[in-house]
Amino acid sequence: MQNDVVLSMRGIGKVFPGVRALHNVDFTLRKGEIHALMGENGAGKSTLIKVLTGVHIKDAGHIHLDGAGEVTIRSPQEAQALGISTVYQEITLCPNLTVAENMYIGRNKDLIVKWKDMEKKADAILQNLGIPARAKQQLGSCSLAVQQMVAIARAVDMECKVLILDEPTSSLDDKEVAMLFSLMRDLKNRGVGIIFVTHFLEQVYEVSDRITVLRNGELVGEYEVEHLPQVELVAKMMGKELEGLSDLVRDDNAAEDTSTPVYEAEGLSSAKGVNPFEFAIRKGEVNGFTGLLGSGRSESVRAIFGADRVTGGKVKMDGRQVKIAKPKDAMKHGIGYLPEDRKDDGIIADLSVRDNIILALQVMKGFFKPISQAEAEKFADEYIKALDIKTASSETPIKSLSGGNQQKVILARWLLTHPQYLILDEPTRGIDVGTKTEIQRLVRKLAEEGMSVTFISSEIEEMLRTCSRLIVMRDRHIVGELKGTELTQEHVMRTIAGGGD
Amino acid sequence: MKLNKSLKRREPLTDTQLLLTITICIFFGMYFLAMAIWGGGFLRWQQVFDMLNNNAALIIVACGLTIVMIGGGIDISVGGVTALVVMSCIVHMNNGGSIFTAVLLALGIGVAFGLVQGYLISYLEIQPFIITLAGMFFARGMTTIVSLEPQKIAHEGFKQLMKTKIEIPLLGYTAKNGNLIPARMEIGVVVALLIVVIVFILLKKCRLGRQFYAMGGNSQSAMMLGVNVKRTRFYSYLISGTLSGIAGFVFMMHTGAGNATNAAGAEMNAIASSIIGGTLLTGGVGNVIGTLFGVLTLTTIKAIVTVSGLRDPWWQSITTGAMLCFFIVLQSVVLANRGKGGLKKMLPGWLKKPEETDAGKL
Numbered sequence: 001m002q003n004d005v006v007l008s009m010r011g012i013g014k015v016f017p018g019v020r021a022l023h024n025v026d027f028t029l030r031k032g033e034i035h036a037l038m039g040e041n042g043a044g045k046s047t048l049i050k051v052l053t054g055v056h057i058k059d060a061g062h063i064h065l066d067g068a069g070e071v072t073i074r075s076p077q078e079a080q081a082l083g084i085s086t087v088y089q090e091i092t093l094c095p096n097l098t099v100a101e102n103m104y105i106g107r108n109k110d111l112i113v114k115w116k117d118m119e120k121k122a123d124a125i126l127q128n129l130g131i132p133a134r135a136k137q138q139l140g141s142c143s144l145a146v147q148q149m150v151a152i153a154r155a156v157d158m159e160c161k162v163l164i165l166d167e168p169t170s171s172l173d174d175k176e177v178a179m180l181f182s183l184m185r186d187l188k189n190r191g192v193g194i195i196f197v198t199h200f201l202e203q204v205y206e207v208s209d210r211i212t213v214l215r216n217g218e219l220v221g222e223y224e225v226e227h228l229p230q231v232e233l234v235a236k237m238m239g240k241e242l243e244g245l246s247d248l249v250r251d252d253n254a255a256e257d258t259s260t261p262v263y264e265a266e267g268l269s270s271a272k273g274v275n276p277f278e279f280a281i282r283k284g285e286v287n288g289f290t291g292l293l294g295s296g297r298s299e300s301v302r303a304i305f306g307a308d309r310v311t312g313g314k315v316k317m318d319g320r321q322v323k324i325a326k327p328k329d330a331m332k333h334g335i336g337y338l339p340e341d342r343k344d345d346g347i348i349a350d351l352s353v354r355d356n357i358i359l360a361l362q363v364m365k366g367f368f369k370p371i372s373q374a375e376a377e378k379f380a381d382e383y384i385k386a387l388d389i390k391t392a393s394s395e396t397p398i399k400s401l402s403g404g405n406q407q408k409v410i411l412a413r414w415l416l417t418h419p420q421y422l423i424l425d426e427p428t429r430g431i432d433v434g435t436k437t438e439i440q441r442l443v444r445k446l447a448e449e450g451m452s453v454t455f456i457s458s459e460i461e462e463m464l465r466t467c468s469r470l471i472v473m474r475d476r477h478i479v480g481e482l483k484g485t486e487l488t489q490e491h492v493m494r495t496i497a498g499g500g501d
Numbered sequence: 502m503k504l505n506k507s508l509k510r511r512e513p514l515t516d517t518q519l520l521l522t523i524t525i526c527i528f529f530g531m532y533f534l535a536m537a538i539w540g541g542g543f544l545r546w547q548q549v550f551d552m553l554n555n556n557a558a559l560i561i562v563a564c565g566l567t568i569v570m571i572g573g574g575i576d577i578s579v580g581g582v583t584a585l586v587v588m589s590c591i592v593h594m595n596n597g598g599s600i601f602t603a604v605l606l607a608l609g610i611g612v613a614f615g616l617v618q619g620y621l622i623s624y625l626e627i628q629p630f631i632i633t634l635a636g637m638f639f640a641r642g643m644t645t646i647v648s649l650e651p652q653k654i655a656h657e658g659f660k661q662l663m664k665t666k667i668e669i670p671l672l673g674y675t676a677k678n679g680n681l682i683p684a685r686m687e688i689g690v691v692v693a694l695l696i697v698v699i700v701f702i703l704l705k706k707c708r709l710g711r712q713f714y715a716m717g718g719n720s721q722s723a724m725m726l727g728v729n730v731k732r733t734r735f736y737s738y739l740i741s742g743t744l745s746g747i748a749g750f751v752f753m754m755h756t757g758a759g760n761a762t763n764a765a766g767a768e769m770n771a772i773a774s775s776i777i778g779g780t781l782l783t784g785g786v787g788n789v790i791g792t793l794f795g796v797l798t799l800t801t802i803k804a805i806v807t808v809s810g811l812r813d814p815w816w817q818s819i820t821t822g823a824m825l826c827f828f829i830v831l832q833s834v835v836l837a838n839r840g841k842g843g844l845k846k847m848l849p850g851w852l853k854k855p856e857e858t859d860a861g862k863l
Contacts, residue, residue: 101711106728107727
């Protein structure tokens with residue numbers, strides 16, 4: 001048993017200025033197992049991974065690797081050389097190089113690149129693993145999912161002993177996830193130890209053998225999957241018994257509302273290739289766009305907000321026709337939009353939490369009427385408290401917050417503008433169960449207070465729990481609208497799949 | 502040739518190849534147009550060789566800049582370093598130095614600038630623009646310290662070297678009196694073309710070259726992939742500095758005179774040439790063959806401006822500016838629309854044709 005251990009980390013500690021990110025954490029990985037690393041945001045998962053891959057250098061503890069004894073890992077290169085490979089949530093490949101180059105660059109010390117060999121080997125591996133990419137293709141021309149698989153193919157070919165998959169499934173659709181899982185099982189059978197970091201509980205139970213749970217930078221425990229029911233896992237991650245997930249029951253008896261819609265679109269289309277669609281939302285309603293990745297759900301709400309160039313259609317707000325051509329127009333009419341891509345479209349990483357919160361309000365007021373320091377402070381404190389944002393102070397740069405808390409800051413930014421219609425695109429992606437539930441509750445509460453909300457999520461369950469009406473999309477068309485008793489997983493799936501077959 | 506292969510296997514062009522194709526097509530289009538309209542000098546091979554003779558140093562400097570720009574950086578000290586090398590070498594040789602020690606001096610100055618700038622930019626992570634701006638001022642200042650007065654080369658051996666030209670009778674033309682005047686190429690051109698070939702091989706075939714691309718594409722990713730980004734960046738500036746040193750020597754072989762304003766604006770011409778040649782300022786995309794054609798395109802434009810009667814020097818600047826602007830807009834439009842099927846719509850008809858017919862033929 002002891003001989004099976006590939007990697008053992010003992011008493012790992014890591015301190016960042018003002019934050020104790022890891023304290024006395026143990027982690028053991030065995031040969032040929034898929035080991036899930038679980039924890040809420042800020043639990044220390046990312047830090048532990050980064051210590052293991054040499055991005056951060058540990059402050060305390062020991063790392064033992066099978067065959068190498070005790071090791072100190074100071075850089076990603078050293079980690080690679082020791083057989084530790086990582087595939088990150090954000091693709092860490094170079095889009096301007098070919099697929100083959102991305103698989104082989106930085107791996108050998110040969111002075112000359114042997115293109116033919118490299119491409120032949122790359123094609124063989126891609127074929128072997130069933131990855132739909134060609135060696136000579138420029139990586140940037142592949143879809144994100146395929147790029148991720150290329151990253152895994154690279155790791156596989158490096159005959160790594162430890163493969164770390166950091167949130168690999170967040171941008172994949174079900175089919176791709178299934179493909180990834182079969183790839184993972186294949187690797188497991190070849191004796192690779194896989195560390196699987198994810199927020200999707202179902203996925204953990206689908207592939208993992210063992211689970212290690214972290215909370216607040218400390219180890220909660222290591223468990224065999226069979227002996228840890230899902231509910232208990234969630235409880236362990238949150239450090240409390242799980243109330244809340246089930247008490248979010250919608251009242252389905254909302255009467256048919258015939259009032260004038262807050263927002264109404266007719267034949268709206270955008271440059272990003274959304275087909276003209278009709279859409280309306282009433283006061284106090286929570287509806288959602290659902291569909292597979294790439295079905296056009298994000299593109300639709302971006303068209304509503306004017307984030308992409310609108311190419312046609314009429315828009316009415318409160319029954320009056322208005323023109324929304326750019327985000328500022330939308331904001332003026334009381335529409336708020338929380339973008340899908342938190343890092344690129346949402347946060348301004350180097351600004352403080354406070355400045356990030358007041359940003360949208362400031363834009364609406366115009367930059368020549370600055371919000372006073374005292375006022376900004378007041379707003380920030382109010383929302384940090386209201387949304388329970390975990391930050392050292394309102395002065396802290398937003399980039400040092402965990403993902404879930406960053407998301408809350410952006411939410412606060414929009415709430416501060418008091419929108420009558422708020423669009424939330426994947427507000428819960430990549431954040432922990434606890435914060436997820438909080439955000440879902442908040443959405444319901446806002447709706448009760450009279451705000452209209454459009455909610456988008458990849459998790460159908462979450463959509464069903466939060467929305468009272470679902471708009472189903474497929475291939476950039478709206479293919480159905482579900483409400484009341486139709487709101488079941490089965491119905492949604494059927495609508496997405498289409499009745500044709 | 503590389504192009505044909507990838508087309509045969511029906512792999513879409515990479516960004517680098519696409520931009521290179523555009524540059525080469527535009528250069529030949531422009532040159533043939535000039536031949537058709539103005540004839541005369543444009544019909545002689547000597548015109549091409551003159552373009553090379555006059556710009557050998559610029560080609561070398563631009564090669565270095567292409568490497569730095571592919572790696573996502575910038576080096577604006579190159580013109581200053583070139584001028585410093587010219588002045589130092591002339592003063593050195595006029596005071597009894599040999600050609601050999603002058604070569605060493607040229608290389609030494611170039612390497613020294615490369616080392617210091619590379620170290621500051623890569624390991625101390627200071628903005629390359631600022632460091633090389635400082636380097637430029639420093640080099641220009643040093644040039645005037647070495648000699649305030651313009652210097653003329655007095656070294657006999659070197660004068661001989663300057664006069665040495667490679668004659669290619671095959672590409673010559675028959676003068677009015679019936680004599681065959683062979684095409685003449687300076688030694689500096691051989692050096693420049695050799696460097697283009699070496700840099701081409703470096704960028705295409707060597708690990709280091711590919712690491713420049715990786716670093717320019719996404720330096721964070723490159724680091725994660727195991728590329729030693731700091732060292733790679735260091736090498737890019739070291740190569741650029743060294744090439745500026747060589748360029749200085751070649752410049753001197755062409756002019757034989759040193760002046761504090763030598764190679765003025767060479768850095769900007771080199772950047773312009775690289776951009777016209779399809780190197781993106783954002784990094785990760787570029788090709789040294791393109792840079793060579795970039796230099797030629799820029800020179801051809803200037804020649805065309807001159808023969809069309811606009812002899813005042815500012816017309817050249819204005820056309821260079823317009824040309825650069827045109828290429829940048831063209832590149833960003835092409836790159837932004839590729840893969841979305843929008844390319845065909847966006848390009849005007851006359852630009853669309855060469856690529857489509859190319860693809861159709863093969």
